[in-house]
């Protein structure tokens with residue numbers, strides 16, 4: 001049983017590794033990596049005075065953030081504060097109501113090449129097959145129509161879904177659905193609770209695997225999570241959203257030594273930041289729970 005579990009986890013890690021190794025970035029010279037401080041990198045994404053309304057509901061307002069070329073920024077905030085909405089605005093899938101987002105200085109008005117989103121619920125259209133979902137993802141990622149048909153089988157095979165091209169999402173396991181959602185070529189990776197659906201042990205393995213791969217091919221990664229531990233472990237900076245409508249309450253520079261590993265979890269700075277984020281969010285979480293109970 002344990003052997004079987006280990007082999008499943010190893011397979012999952014290998015696939016995650018393969019997928020992320022595909023991320024097309026400038027070749028990285030190891031000596032550059034050793035000397036480059038991510039904090040010195042130029043801003044890649046700028047979010048300026050961003051606000052979003054759904055009809056009468058003002059979800060967030062006046063959000064100002066910058067994301068650098070090589071950093072992982074994690075975002076935490078109470079359920080419903082607009083984390084997914086913010087990622088969709090950055091992705092260009094959804095227009096904002098106020099303000100603007102710039103990626104590489106260009107205002108985002110539609111999905112752009114190289115910016116990929118891993119959705120909370122895998123982002124698969126239930127009425128599309130695996131083939132059609134991957135093709136649509138490639139289209140959103142800006143891949144030319146004429147080459148999509150050639151690329152789909154390659155990506156489907158790469159993420160281990162060969163033979164499932166004609167299956168619909170409901171016919172796939174959760175892990176398979178997520179792999180299908182990952183079959184894109186990102187240079188900016190927007191992750192919406194990517195590990196929420198896996199068990200605790202697999203989650204921990206995938207967190208470290210993702211960090212290790214990121215260390216080899218750093219990129220701009222914005223990572224939304226409900227887990228404060230995950231936010232502190234994965235993030236160079238942690239953004240705390242709070243309030244109704246929400247806005248950025250705090251951006252915490254995590255300043256934990258890298259590379260992050262299991263030992264990081266025992267580092268005094270880890271507990272310090274975790275407790276800080278926890279107490280910051282406590283009131284909001286309590287208020288949200290109270291509302292659910294009512």
Ligand SMILES: Nc1ncnc2c1ncn2[C@@H]1O[C@H](COP(=O)(O)OP(=O)(O)OP(=O)(O)O)[C@@H](O)[C@H]1O
Pocket residue numbers: 054059077078079080081082083084085086120
């Ligand atoms: N398409 C939509 N139309 C109308 N309201 C929406 C839409 N999408 C989201 N909302 C509302 O906007 C608010 C923010 O939703 P969003 O999904 O961005 O929050 P979230 O922070 O990602 O929540 P969670 O932590 O539960 O994933 C919620 O109140 C939600 O009900």
Ligand SMILES: [Mg+2]
Pocket residue numbers: 083084085120192
């Ligand atoms: Mg969400």
